[in-house]
Amino acid sequence: MMRLPIAITVAVVVCAVEVALSGYQNDPKRGQSQLQARAPEPPMAGIHWARGRAPARPRGGSPNLTYHGGPVMRQGAYVEPIYWGARWSNSSFAGDKISGLLSFYSGFGRSDYDATNTEYTDSSGHVGSAVAVGVTHTDLSAAPSNGNRTAPILAEVCSTASSLVTNGYYPVYVDTPRGHAGFCAWHSVGTCSNGTTVQFAFFFNLDGDAGCDPEDSSGRHSQGMAGLANVSGHELSEALTDPHLNAWYDANGQENADKCAWAFGTPLLTFANGSQWKIQGNWSNAAFNGGTGYPNSSGQKGCIDGGNFK
Numbered sequence: 001m002m003r004l005p006i007a008i009t010v011a012v013v014v015c016a017v018e019v020a021l022s023g024y025q026n027d028p029k030r031g032q033s034q035l036q037a038r039a040p041e042p043p044m045a046g047i048h049w050a051r052g053r054a055p056a057r058p059r060g061g062s063p064n065l066t067y068h069g070g071p072v073m074r075q076g077a078y079v080e081p082i083y084w085g086a087r088w089s090n091s092s093f094a095g096d097k098i099s100g101l102l103s104f105y106s107g108f109g110r111s112d113y114d115a116t117n118t119e120y121t122d123s124s125g126h127v128g129s130a131v132a133v134g135v136t137h138t139d140l141s142a143a144p145s146n147g148n149r150t151a152p153i154l155a156e157v158c159s160t161a162s163s164l165v166t167n168g169y170y171p172v173y174v175d176t177p178r179g180h181a182g183f184c185a186w187h188s189v190g191t192c193s194n195g196t197t198v199q200f201a202f203f204f205n206l207d208g209d210a211g212c213d214p215e216d217s218s219g220r221h222s223q224g225m226a227g228l229a230n231v232s233g234h235e236l237s238e239a240l241t242d243p244h245l246n247a248w249y250d251a252n253g254q255e256n257a258d259k260c261a262w263a264f265g266t267p268l269l270t271f272a273n274g275s276q277w278k279i280q281g282n283w284s285n286a287a288f289n290g291g292t293g294y295p296n297s298s299g300q301k302g303c304i305d306g307g308n309f310k
C-alpha cells in the first residue's frame, strides 16, 4: 500500500527539477527533445539556483524534510575533486581555487558545519561525519560549455577518478562560466561501467559571478574561491543527506541546502582544520520544530550552520 504513493512522489520530484531547468533554454521543444534524449541520464538534484532564479514554490503544509526510504551517506564521504578544462593550467585563473578547495574538503569532516547534516538517518543510522580527501585531478581537455547534462560529468568522473567507491563524492569544477544558466551547481548519482554507483556534482567557474556570490568580505579568499566554497558546501551537504535522490527532501523536492540557499546565519564558519568560510546553512527539522534556527528566504526559521546556529 505504501509503495505506490512513494513512487509517484519521486516521479513528480524528478520532473519538477527537469522542467524547471529546461525552462531556461527558451525553447520548449528543444527542452522536450533534450529530456527524451537524456532519458537514460541520471537526474539532477539539489540544483543551486543563482540568486533570485529559484522556481516559485507553492506554500502550505509542513516545510520540513521527509524521508523517502533511500540511503544516506552513513560513512560520510570520500572526495576526489576534479578540475576540468584547459584554463586550469593557467595559474592566474586557478589562483587560490585548487589549494583552497583542498583545504575546504580537508576541514569539512567533523566540523560543526558538517554536523548540520547528521540529524538525518536511514534505516541503519545517521549521516556520517567523516570526510576523507583523495587525489586531486586536473583534466586539461575541453570541458562542456554548459551544465545542462549529467552524462558527460558522470563519464568524466568514471574515467578520471583514481578510486571509485560507493561512498565516493566527485565534485567536477569546470573552467566555463555560468553564462545565462539559472543555476550555479548541481549534484547527482550514477553508475560507472565497473558497476560502482557514485555521487558526483557539477560547478561552474564563478569568477565575477554576482548571481552565485556569497559576498565573503573576510579577505581570506579570492571572490571566485569564496563562491565555489559556498556552493560546494551546499552540494556536499545534499549528497550526504540525499545521495541517491531518494532520501531526504521536502514536499516541493527541495533538499536540506536548497531550503536555506542564499540565507546566511554566521559571517564566517570555522572548519576542523581552522580554515574559515562563508557558507549558507542547511535546513534542520529539529531546529525548525524547536524554533532555534535562523530564517530562510521564505522566513521559515529552520536553518542552522554550525556557527551561531547549531
Ligand SMILES: [Zn+2]
Binding pocket: 045, 046, 047, 048, 234, 235, 238, 255, 257, 258
Ligand atoms: Zn541544492
